[in-house]
Amino acid sequence: MKFIAALLAFFATHVAAADWNSTPEALVRSFQSDYKVWNDAAASRDSRESSSSAMREAQQEYDVLLRKYALPDFQGEPIAYGTESSHNPWAERIVSIENDGNRALVKTVFEAEFYSPEYEYELVRRDGRWYLIQVYLVDEDGRYPGL
Numbered sequence: 312m313k314f315i316a317a318l319l320a321f322f323a324t325h326v327a328a329a330d331w332n333s334t335p336e337a338l339v340r341s342f343q344s345d346y347k348v349w350n351d352a353a354a355s356r357d358s359r360e361s362s363s364s365a366m367r368e369a370q371q372e373y374d375v376l377l378r379k380y381a382l383p384d385f386q387g388e389p390i391a392y393g394t395e396s397s398h399n400p401w402a403e404r405i406v407s408i409e410n411d412g413n414r415a416l417v418k419t420v421f422e423a424e425f426y427s428p429e430y431e432y433e434l435v436r437r438d439g440r441w442y443l444i445q446v447y448l449v450d451e452d453g454r455y456p457g458l
Contacts (some may be wrong), residue, residue: 332440332441332442333440333441334441335408335410335415335417335432335434335441336405336408336417337441338380338434338441338442338443339405339417339419339432339434340400341380342380342398342432342443342446343398343399343400343403344400345376345379345380346376346396346397346398347396347398347399347400349369349372349373349376349392350392350393350396350397350398351396352369352372353365353368353369353372353373353390353392354392354393354394356368356369357369357392366390369390369392370390373387373390374387377458380442380443381442381443381444381458382435382437382442382444385444385458387458388456388457388458391457397421397428397457398421398430398446399421402421402422402423403419403420403421403422403430404419404420404421404422405417405418405419406418406419406420406429412436413435413436413437414433414434414435414436415432415433415434415435415436415441416431416432416433416434417431417432417434418430418431418432419431419432428448428449428450429448429449429450430446430447430448430449430457431446431447431449431454432445432446432447433445433446433447443458445457445458446458
């Protein structure tokens with residue numbers, strides 16, 4: 312799915328900040344959508360290609376995704392994808408937004424039938440735009456980085 316990587320790279324460099332990252336909510340929604348596209352492509356490829364080839368392509372595409380949303384020196388967690396995406400703008404509801412001007416915390420819940428994980432998106436505003444610092448899965452046992 313080199314097309315997806317190219318498309319994400321295009322948006323990372325050519326879409327105006329006023330569109331997809333002008334607010335914490337806009338950035339989170341854009342990330343959820345791009346993440347779902349990435350996850351679905353990676354899962355589909357994994358079922359058709361060799362595991363090492365599929366994982367290598369998925370990692371390359373995820374690196375493009377991180378370049379769009381995270382600060383340049385950000386090092387992400389190991390990738391994970393599956394038949395159901397962990398992030399989906401149609402299933403993940405924003406429950407609160409705390410914004411102090413240069414930092415924000417967006418809390419969401421992924422509404423599903425049997426398991427409804429909660430997430431916290433930490434963001435920072437630099438150079439006139441928002442960046443993801445981390446996305447945490449939050450449950451009764453703790454807060455786990457997942458970006």
